Amino acid sequence: MNNIPPVVLLLLATILWGGNFVIGRAVANDLPPFTLAFLRWCVALIVLLPITFTALKRDWSQIKKHWIIVLILGFTGVASFNTLVYIALHYTTSINASLMNMLTPVIIYILSFIFLKEKLNRNQMIGTAISFIGVMTIISNGSLKTLQHFTFNKGDLIVIFAVILWSIYSLLVKQYAKELPGQSTFFVSITIGIIMLLPFYIHESFSTSMLIHWSVTSIFAILYTGILASIVAFIAWNTGVVRLGANRAGIYLNFIPVFASIFAVIFIGEKIISSQVIGGLLVVVGVYWTSRKINEAF
Template sequence: MNRIPPVVLLIIATILWGGNFVIGRAVANDLPPFTLAFFRWCVALIVFLPIIYTALKREWPQIKKHWAIVLVLGFTGVASFNTLVYIALHYTTSINASLMNMLTPVIIYILSFFFLKEKLNRNQIIGTVISFIGVITIISNGSIKALQHFSFNKGDLIVIIAVILWSVYSLLVKQYAKELPGHTTFFVSIAVGIIMLLPFYIFETFTTSMVIHWSATSIFAILYTGILASIVAFIAWNTGVVKLGANRAGIYLNFIPVFASIFAVIFIGEKLILSQVIGGLLVVTGVFWTGRKITTENN
């Protein structure tokens, strides 16, 4: 991947992550959420192991030293985030879910303010307000009546919880980037996440009333999410970030809902409605606004 231009790598990653939302929605009636998440990460672990094995032996003492952080990474980034998204996709559209995923940078700013005591500047506050207005527009379908009665889709609310957990994961990765090696830490996080998911998968298997449909579609979904959306997208994104820089690369995350919306309309027949367009534009505007630098004028 080192020969591929960084912009291409970042776009490949966002295409694959955009597809993850649509795949989750497409097999919502075939695979229960914990089943899909569990098998996804099992496939990812198996595929990633030969790639990472040599580095893992070398870097294991460094990872072991920060075992508590790795446990939190496994819980938030592997066991929780995608599983909650898959649960949410039983109730909401892949377009809604991917649009609200854009809140991540804004929530990271908020978490940094509360837990790391980092100050929020004027642009970050304005951008946060704009983004949350966008999210309210999306989850209410632009309906004043829905706002008055707080009758929101529970799937949308679950996605917001998932995004908060993913923001915690992202913030920890950023904070410990110099102390924890990226690829091997991700591998160990996958292993931790699988262990955490196992009892929920077993419980779901014996209690769900949903009939699991093992078909070419469901198997493709597991392989796609386990190999392409997990390993290939992760390596492509990290390589692109190293080449281009984290700040410039972060803008490309806004392509995820674009690709997710295109795939949702083409492949699973979802319809893009006006409130999603308006809400999505507000969220994007807010995210860009939070990233603007404060400029001062000389009097």
């Protein structure tokens, strides 16, 4: 991938991640959420093994030194985030779910303020408020009645919880980037996540209420999420970030709901409504506002 421009790599990653939301929605009635998550990461583990085997032996002592952090990474980033998104996609649209994912930078700022005692500047506080209004617009479908009676779609609420866990994962990756080697830690995190998902996968396999429907589509979904959305997107994103810089690369995450919306309309017949457009734009503005640099802090 060294010959590919970093912008192309970052766009490739967001295209593949945008497709992940649509795939999850498309096979919601064929593959139960824990089954899809478990099989996805099993495929990813198999593909990643020959890539990371040598590095894993070299990095093992460093990973063991921070085993609690790696355990949390496995729970939040592998076992929980995508599984909760797949559960949520039984109740909400892939467009809503992908739009909610844009909250990640804002939540990271909030978590850093609460747990790391990092100061919030005025722009971060304003941006957080704008993003919050955007999210409320999305999950209420722009209806004041929904806000008054607090009758939100439970799928949207599950996605918000998933994004909080993903933000914890992202914050830990950022905090321990120098102590933990990237690919080896990712491999071990996947292994931990698979172990955590195993009992839920077994339960779904024997459940009469959540039947698995094997088809070309369901097999494609497992291979897509396990290889393209997990491995290819991960390598493309990391390579692009290294070459372009984290700050400049971060804005490309906002392309995920763009591609997810396009795919959702084309392939599974979802419709974009005005509240999603308005709410999505507010979230983007909020995220942009929090990244603006000023000296004033609270």
